[in-house]
Amino acid sequence: MSKLTDTFNKEIGNQTSHLNYFYEYLSEDAYKSYNFTDLKVLQEGVEPDKHRWYEISTTIFKLGEEVFGARGGTDIYSETTGWDDLCIKPEFFEVEEIAKITYQKKVSI
Numbered sequence: 001m002s003k004l005t006d007t008f009n010k011e012i013g014n015q016t017s018h019l020n021y022f023y024e025y026l027s028e029d030a031y032k033s034y035n036f037t038d039l040k041v042l043q044e045g046v047e048p049d050k051h052r053w054y055e056i057s058t059t060i061f062k063l064g065e066e067v068f069g070a071r072g073g074t075d076i077y078s079e080t081t082g083w084d085d086l087c088i089k090p091e092f093f094e095v096e097e098i099a100k101i102t103y104q105k106k107v108s109i
Contacts, residue, residue: 002066002068002094004034004063004066004068004092005068005092005093005094007026007030007033008022008026008068008070008092009091009092011025011026011027011030012025012026012090012092013089016072016083016090018072018073018074018083018090019059019070019072019073019074019090022070022072022090023036023039034063034064035063035064036063038062038063038064039061039062039063040061040062040063041059041060041061042060042061042062042067043059043060044057044059044060044074045057045059045074046058046059046060046069047071048074052077053076053077053078053081054073054075054076054077054078054081054086055073055074055075055076055077056071056072056073056074056088057071057074058070058071059071059074060095067095067097068092068093068094068095069092069093069094069095070090070091070092070093071090071091071093072088072089072090072091073086073088073090
């Protein structure tokens with residue numbers, strides 16, 4: 001586990017179920033260790049797990065030179081349910097980029 005993902009897993013713990021603005025739950029020292037203005041979302045909705053009232057999926061982020069994944073709550077389908085009701089602990093982990101070959105129909109001119 002990288003220092004970044006280890007810090008996020010320890011610091012955020014059970015404080016939130018939602019992945020948006022997860023960094024707001026870091027301690028001041030941990031927050032100052034990273035430049036969150038450089039945080040980019042590379043991919044959302046990876047491996048969705050849809051339930052009746054909510055959805056859990058993985059989001060891939062890039063922060064500086066480090067790319068990492070975070071799995072947690074990404075959508076709620078009930079107006080009476082809040083993120084605190086889900087009791088889902090976000091998980092942060094290292095990811096690797098894998099090149100994928102795809103094919104399409106050849107266009108003849």
